[in-house]
Amino acid sequence: MAVTKTRIEFGKGTAGGSTYTRWGRTTCSATGTLTVYSGYSAGSHYTHQGAAVNYLCLTKEPLWSRFDASLQHGAPVYGAEYEFDGRNRVTFFDREITDHDAPCAVCESPRSQVLMIPGRNKCLAGWTLEYQGYLVAGDIDHVAASEFICLDANPESLPNDSGNTDGKVFYFAEARCGGSLKCPPYVNGRELTCVVCTK
Numbered sequence: 001m002a003v004t005k006t007r008i009e010f011g012k013g014t015a016g017g018s019t020y021t022r023w024g025r026t027t028c029s030a031t032g033t034l035t036v037y038s039g040y041s042a043g044s045h046y047t048h049q050g051a052a053v054n055y056l057c058l059t060k061e062p063l064w065s066r067f068d069a070s071l072q073h074g075a076p077v078y079g080a081e082y083e084f085d086g087r088n089r090v091t092f093f094d095r096e097i098t099d100h101d102a103p104c105a106v107c108e109s110p111r112s113q114v115l116m117i118p119g120r121n122k123c124l125a126g127w128t129l130e131y132q133g134y135l136v137a138g139d140i141d142h143v144a145a146s147e148f149i150c151l152d153a154n155p156e157s158l159p160n161d162s163g164n165t166d167g168k169v170f171y172f173a174e175a176r177c178g179g180s181l182k183c184p185p186y187v188n189g190r191e192l193t194c195v196v197c198t199k
Contacts, residue, residue, distance in 0.1 A: 016112045020196060021057045021104055022131055023170075024155030028107035030130040030198070037061075040158065041080035041102035043168030044144055048076075051144035055080065055168060057104035078167030082155065083139070092134070092191070093155065099164040100157035111198035116150050118173075119186075123197035135173040135192040148173060150194035 019036065022028055026038040040058045044051030052075060080102045090096065111128060121132040133153040138146030151170055172191045177183035 016110075018109050018112050018114045018198060020107055020109070020114045020116075020130065020198075021055075021149075022107050022152060022196070023055070023057075023104050023136075023149050024102055024133065024152035025105050025131070026103045026156055028105050028130075030107070030109065030128065032110045033130060033198075034108045036106040036108050038103060038105045041104045041168065041170075042077050043080060043146075045076065045078050045167055046138055046142040046144045046146075046169050049143050053145045053147050055147065055149055057106055079165070080168035080170060081164075081166065082157075083166075083169045083171050097155060097157060099161075101161050102151075102170060103156050103158050109198045113199045115197045115199070116194060117197065118148065118150075118194050119192055120195050121153070121193040123195055127197035127199045130196040130198055132193065132195040135194040136170040137173055138169060139171045142169075150196050 023041060028035045037057075037059055039060055042056045042058045043054060056077065058077070082097045082100050082102055084092070084098050107130065109128075109130065114130075115127065117124070118135050123129050131150075131152050133151045133155075135148055136151045137148045138144060146168075175181060175183070175186040175188060175190050175192060177186060177188040
């Protein structure tokens with residue numbers, strides 16, 4: 001029996017493509033990459049002991065199933081904002097962004113592999129740059145755990161910014177020398193870069 005092969009075009013349910021989240025931006029701009037949707041960076045509150053660790057990119061167009069509109073005990077989700085106190089933010093971003101609300105974009109790449117490299121701002125040979133930026137996570141003094149993600153080096157802020165409301169937060173990740181982290185090549189206290197690459 002002959003087997004019929006069907007070719008699937010990119011953007012029409014690609015077999016072999018990949019998706020990733022671009023934190024801090026509203027669009028995807030790498031070669032051949034499409035913006036699936038733009039949304040709100042969000043997650044559990046940094047003070048909640050039972051918080052989920054991951055960051056979410058919530059859609060701007062939520063759809064609901066059954067719901068109870070009263071506030072319940074469970075897993076609340078809050079918006080996210082930038083928290084870069086104690087540093088000259090203009091040094092990093094050419095403007096003040098602390099306490100600004102953070103957008104995000106979910107991106108579809110025609111390339112099948114996605115790799116985030118902490119500690120670099122350039123891709124390795126053979127990989128395509130999607131975006132580069134700074135490694136961020138929650139603060140070490142917070143009750144809630146968090147994860148390391150790559151925040152775009154030129155982050156945008158959401159319009160109608162809500163001010164200092166906290167919720168899920170982004171802090172710079174820094175190198176700490178000693179033990180198994182070698183300095184050099186790392187430098188104690190230096191903010192770590194990151195890059196998202198596809199292949």
